[in-house]
Amino acid sequence: MITIPTGLDPDLLRSFVLVAEGGSVTRAAMRVGRTQSAVSMQMRRLEELLGQPLLLRGPKGLTPTPHGIWLLDRARRLLAMHDEIFTNFRTPEISGHIRLGCPDDYALLWLPQILAGFAEAHPAAEVEVVCLPSSALLTCFDKGELDITLFSAGSEAPGVQAEALWSGPLRWMGPAARPVHLMRPLPLVLCHTGCAWRGAATQALNRAGMPWRMAYSSASQTGTHAVVLAGLGVTVGLSVAMPAGVRLLGTEDGMPELPVLDIALLMHPGAAAEALASHIRAGFRDQPGAGARAA
Structure with missing residues (x-):
């Protein structure tokens, strides 16, 4: 069972996870929509609350200390539960047709759990899964033929900032x-x-x-x-x-x-796409290498 000290805001943990995974306060600040100084203050506040140093600066950026590594695993699980509870009670009912693109290379590896969770939370929604190579998926996304797509980063995203989900070696x-x-x-x-x-x-x-x-x-x-x-x-x-x-x-x-492979996400605005994206993020969050590099 996860024990949380009184006053430990999930926003602090979310920022910590992003900093620890990306090795950068700047990239984490962009993801959470805060200034770099605000995220730095969050990290200091979290270390004060827990009474231990959580991050160390090295030649490749910020890396978690042994206490930070321990916290990172539990913070990911806690945030996944937090997001599940919040989504279940606060997200408007999602219905209609959602077009999801995913390369065949990792569809079977990650999609079953993600789609099962999404269907349980939004039974009225219908998801169409399109499996194509990353380059073809990006073309379809650019034409508006997909609402959301995963792709292997390294292919050029069509003028849109992609969201990094996972990083690991080929x-x-x-x-x-x-x-x-x-x-x-x-x-x-x-x-x-x-x-x-x-x-x-x-x-x-x-x-x-x-x-x-x-x-x-x-x-x-x-x-x-x-x-x-x-x-x-x-x-x-x-x-x-x-x-x-x-x-x-x-x-x-x-x-x-x-080289290292990056899996990233692109999404057109919309409540249905954002709801599915939340489940995709949660599905990747517990994987080693999740969000490790910016796409």
């Missing part, structure tokens, strides 16, 4: 039963041209001077995994969504490092 993946990563040119199994993951993979190989060929392509991650499981090439993806029979490949296998 990883090379190959079949566990066959060392195809030793073949030259390296057989790649990736999505279509324009995919941010494909661009990251080929750029990393080019920088390392490693010859490669596009052996297979697929419009979905399920398709690329099927080809990898057949022992016909290597692909890239998130380690949290790796099927059995596929193993991670790293620098110890001779593979070049891949």
Whole structure:
């Protein structure tokens, strides 16, 4: 059970979580709509209330102290409960059709829990899920064909400030039963041209001077995994969504490092979109790497 000291405002915890995740008071202030000095005062107030230092400034920005790490985990859970209670009693009844875009790469990983929670809170709303590559989703969003969309940051958002949700490394993946990563040119199994993951993979190989060929392509991650499981090439993806029979490949296998992937959110104004966005934020909030970088 979470014990909260008297007078500990959830707004203090919300600002602390944003600062700890983003490593910056400035970015946190932009997210909560306050000045930088106001958020700094909130952090000092929180440390005074708890009697412990919570943040340390280092070469990469602000990082949580051991007490801050302990608080961060519990603050995320408390805020998720707080937002759920508030939304249930204060959010107007949402109905109608909401168009949600999400890349296939992580739809199965995060959407089931998010959509289940949204349906429970807003049973009269209907959500249409559109699974396309990030570049296509951004085009649809720009045309007004989607109300809200998730996308892999690295694709250019169409003139709108995106909201960072999650950050984590891309990883090379190959079949566990066959060392195809030793073949030259390296057989790649990736999505279509324009995919941010494909661009990251080929750029990393080019920088390392490693010859490669596009052996297979697929419009979905399920398709690329099927080809990898057949022992016909290597692909890239998130380690949290790796099927059995596929193993991670790293620098110890001779593979070049891949960049960090950012998952971000874009939303057109509207009560329905904001209600769904609240559930999406809550769904990502408990994940390691949530909101780690600005999109």
